[in-house]
């Protein structure tokens with residue numbers, strides 16, 4: 540989490556000379572706030588920072604400004620309280636309903652709780668390859684869509700579902716999948732994109748990752764800062780192990796406060812859950828988060844492999 544992107548913080552040095560430090564700080568602040576709307580001045584005598592901001596952005600009357608003098612080490616939390624973090628737009632590209640919860644549910648819930656806009660794009664209804672009878676398939680698709688909406692609602696996200704054939708993404712042109720993801724990116728303008736890992740056993744997961752990497756390629760007008768691959772239990776760890784496809788996380792998100800929301804959302808997909816020792820159980824999901832958390836020094840974590848990051 541960096542400083543707010545919309546604001547440019549500036550440090551101004553003031554030659555104190557014979558001037559009373561209080562007056563010098565005031566004069567420096569006046570100059571800084573007239574230029575920037577807010578200001579920070581460090582008083583070298585006591586090491587304190589003086590921060591000024593406007594109480595109401597539309598009201599430039601100086602009486603409405605807040606002046607605070609604070610100890611230097613506390614500047615970062617103070618600034619975040621005065622200039623809240625810019626909310627992000629987050630997009631999750633998942634192959635099937637339930638992948639989004641298994642892989643990144645805690646992190647999405649955390650984004651939503653932080654005030655970020657969270658959208659989930661699910662590429663397949665996850666049903667079509669299982670049925671020959673189209674009436675039964677239609678009914679199941681409808682139920683899957685309802686569950687996906689309920690799960691997204693639980694996480695604090697919105698969701699859109701597409702109709703690519705389940706377990707058969709390799710039967711459609713990759714470009715078709717890329718174009719759907721490009722349309723989602725155009726609509727949601729995400730800062731961060733989460734998707735499957737390229738090494739997953741499931742062919743749809745592998746191609747969802749490939750299509751996402753293509754759709755988020757760093758063109759001059761792209762605003763996607765980060766693309767991260769999540770782990771999907773029963774797909775990421777079931778690949779033939781090789782250095783080329785191993786899930787090797789480089790980034791961890793503390794989801795301790797959001798694990799319950801994740802398991803609530805997972806319970807919506809009860810028909811996709813299995814009996815132990817299958818990895819797709821609520822108990823395993825919780826234990827897995829604890830194990831990853833222990834590797835990252837937090838109670839519970841979701842792991843990610845950073846696929847691309849662009850700092851502008």
Ligand SMILES: [Zn+2]
Nearest residue numbers: 634635638741
């Ligand atoms: Zn899947």
